[in-house]
Amino acid sequence: xxxxxxxxxxxxxxxxxxxxxxxxxxxxxxxxxxxxxxxxxxxxxxxxxxxxxxxxxxxxxxxxxxxxxxxxxxxxxxxxxxxxxxxxxxxxxxxxxxxxxxxxxxxxxxxxxxxxxxxxxxxxxxxxxxxxxxxxxxxxxxxxxxxxxxxxxxxxxxxxxxxxxxxxxxxxxxxxxxxxxxxxxxxxxxxxxxxxxxxxxxxxxxxxxxxxxxxxxxxxxxxx
Numbered sequence: 001x002x003x004x005x006x007x008x009x010x011x012x013x014x015x016x017x018x019x020x021x022x023x024x025x026x027x028x029x030x031x032x033x034x035x036x037x038x039x040x041x042x043x044x045x046x047x048x049x050x051x052x053x054x055x056x057x058x059x060x061x062x063x064x065x066x067x068x069x070x071x072x073x074x075x076x077x078x079x080x081x082x083x084x085x086x087x088x089x090x091x092x093x094x095x096x097x098x099x100x101x102x103x104x105x106x107x108x109x110x111x112x113x114x115x116x117x118x119x120x121x122x123x124x125x126x127x128x129x130x131x132x133x134x135x136x137x138x139x140x141x142x143x144x145x146x147x148x149x150x151x152x153x154x155x156x157x158x159x160x161x162x163x164x165x166x167x168x169x170x171x172x173x174x175x176x177x178x179x180x181x182x183x184x185x186x187x188x189x190x191x192x193x194x195x196x197x198x199x200x201x202x203x204x205x206x207x208x209x210x211x212x213x214x215x216x217x218x219x220x221x222x223x224x
Contacts, residue, residue, distance in 0.1 A: 091188075184208045
């Protein structure tokens with residue numbers, strides 16, 4: 001297979017807006033709860049999710065398929081506590097990266113396809129967040145263009161001065177670029193792996209493998 005394309009250069013943004021699932025939050029705990037609730041071994045759930053991802057299914061569709069596989073009502077996965085996360089679920093590079101960005105004068109935003117309860121969790125971070133919302137609060141889900149329009153309108157920052165960071169090409173990177181934002185594809189989590197495996201010949205985009213690496217690049221390697 002061909003190597004990933006050389007990543008494009010970034011300009012120093014006024015604000016970096018982060019996706020949540022598998023960007024800030026490690027969703028391993030969620031998948032373990034799903035396995036326990038559905039009565040399926042975690043390894044089987046991981047395998048099923050991997051197969052579904054390669055077929056382009058989204059998170060909700062995967063859970064619906066798992067429910068059917070377990071002969072459970074499809075709505076089983078909607079139990080309120082099933083998708084809950086806590087600060088313990090944060091990837092370890094989140095707080096250091098946020099601190100580095102703020103020390104360099106870059107504002108921090110957070111908005112992904114998440115329940116509003118996730119905002120409550122992230123509001124307890126030991127770092128000031130300049131702007132935060134969620135698909136639940138906006139009543140809009142990525143990749144709906146209106147979601148990205150809302151980011152621009154509510155932050156009051158020009159699209160070209162926003163860098164959106166996420167793990168999915170389809171939900172995060174391409175829509176952000178289409179709206180005039182910069183974007184950085186974070187290669188971690190199952191969605192990123194599935195899309196990396198299938199899209200190694202995508203047009204040049206900026207790629208990050210950790211938030212610390214991205215923050216260091218933005219602060220130390222770029223000029224305003």
